[in-house]
Amino acid sequence: MRVGAFLLSAQFPGQRHAQALERTVAATMAAERAGLDAVWLAEHHFVPYGVCPNAATLAALLLGRTRRIQLGTAVSVLSTTHPVALGEQAALLHLTSGGRFTLGVGRGGPWIDLAVFGGGVAAYEQGFAERLDLLLSFLRGSRVRGDGPQFSFPEVAVVPRAVEPARLSGTELADWLGLRAEPALRFPRQRTEPGTAPPTGDPSAAGPPVVVACTSPASVELAARRGLPMLLGMHSGDEDKQLMLAAYRSAWRACGRGEEQLARVEREHVAAGVAQVADRTPAARSTLLRAMPGWFEYGLGAHRTVDGRERKMRDPYAYTELLCDLHAVGTPRQCSDRLLSTAERTGIRRFALLAEGSGDHAGTLENIARLGAEVLPQLS
Numbered sequence: 001m002r003v004g005a006f007l008l009s010a011q012f013p014g015q016r017h018a019q020a021l022e023r024t025v026a027a028t029m030a031a032e033r034a035g036l037d038a039v040w041l042a043e044h045h046f047v048p049y050g051v052c053p054n055a056a057t058l059a060a061l062l063l064g065r066t067r068r069i070q071l072g073t074a075v076s077v078l079s080t081t082h083p084v085a086l087g088e089q090a091a092l093l094h095l096t097s098g099g100r101f102t103l104g105v106g107r108g109g110p111w112i113d114l115a116v117f118g119g120g121v122a123a124y125e126q127g128f129a130e131r132l133d134l135l136l137s138f139l140r141g142s143r144v145r146g147d148g149p150q151f152s153f154p155e156v157a158v159v160p161r162a163v164e165p166a167r168l169s170g171t172e173l174a175d176w177l178g179l180r181a182e183p184a185l186r187f188p189r190q191r192t193e194p195g196t197a198p199p200t201g202d203p204s205a206a207g208p209p210v211v212v213a214c215t216s217p218a219s220v221e222l223a224a225r226r227g228l229p230m231l232l233g234m235h236s237g238d239e240d241k242q243l244m245l246a247a248y249r250s251a252w253r254a255c256g257r258g259e260e261q262l263a264r265v266e267r268e269h270v271a272a273g274v275a276q277v278a279d280r281t282p283a284a285r286s287t288l289l290r291a292m293p294g295w296f297e298y299g300l301g302a303h304r305t306v307d308g309r310e311r312k313m314r315d316p317y318a319y320t321e322l323l324c325d326l327h328a329v330g331t332p333r334q335c336s337d338r339l340l341s342t343a344e345r346t347g348i349r350r351f352a353l354l355a356e357g358s359g360d361h362a363g364t365l366e367n368i369a370r371l372g373a374e375v376l377p378q379l380s
Contacts, residue, residue: 003353006352013294032067033372040352049303056093060093070101071097074213087158105132107124110124138158143157162208215233230269232270241346273326273352285329291357291359293320295359336378
């Protein structure tokens with residue numbers, strides 16, 4: 001069981017942007033002290049639902065202020081960023097943090113962001129697969145080129161390279177430098193034997209892990225076909241998770257991949273949820289029901305669609321009640337039982353739990369501390 005905190009840098013009514021971001025920084029430090037496995041950061045544009053516009057940038061700051069905890073994006077939105085630029089960020093954070101960074105990516109929504117950043121509706125409706133493939137090409141190779149309808153550019157060297165051999169032979173060095181190695185090209189001071197595998201135990205040897213936010217059958221199939229684990233949303237109950245996992249396995253097997261590799265990837269699926277720990281369950285629920293509906297109405301209500309399409313918003317109070325019913329909200333024992341039940345029913349062992357649902361700085365830090373001290377021990 002690997003339990004992390006999910007932080008949206010949420011701006012609750014009456015708060016300043018700086019307060020929301022300061023709470024995220026403090027909560028990350030608290031999560032490391034509490035022994036949590038990871039902190040997952042969200043990004044949003046132009047809405048108070050979350051005031052972090054670039055999760056990878058915030059992860060860079062927090063990787064520098066921590067020493068053990070993993071930092072992940074949940075998610076970096078591919079529809080509003082260039083995949084190669086995001087790949088450069090991910091490789092940089094991966095290499096400089098000793099492998100503590102995980103890149104979560106998603107399609108995002110049909111928001112006005114698409115117009116501001118130039119991708120347009122096509123980037124959201126048809127462009128996700130091309131963007132994901134270009135990102136993966138950058139992270140897994142030594143050279144990358146764009147051959148699709150959205151991105152067309154000549155081949156360039158990947159720098160910094162997220163995956164590289166422990167030693168560079170002459171040919172590999174030429175490739176690294178972006179040179180075309182001819183038979184007469186020599187690098188006499190370089191070793192000429194083939195590059196060996198990176199040393200065992202090096203956390204940065206395999207490149208940054210990538211997870212894909214999945215909210216539809218199409219995204220589930222895409223993740224399976226690319227061999228990537230899923231990030232499942234906090235609106236999904238255990239039954240929904242089971243259905244998505246079954247669809248993932250079907251798509252995986254249709255590609256002809258083996259069961260052993262499937263078992264390895266399935267250990268990396270992540271389920272987003274909510275955590276609120278209190279001495280009594282009514283108190284935990286009351287804390288969230290006082291704060292979260294106003295945040296949902298204030299934050300999500302600010303979304304504007306890119307093309308004026310109609311959008312339906314959940315009832316904020318009913319949605320908060322649903323999240324309380326689905327997730328780790330209650331006494332420490334009830335929280336651990338809820339997580340263990342989900343793990344038993346679905347096989348998912350990684351969780352990203354929204355810990356700032358109270359909207360209060362001190363309350364968030366206390367919630368994270370109790371999650372580490374009173375809930376985690378019951379999961380071992």
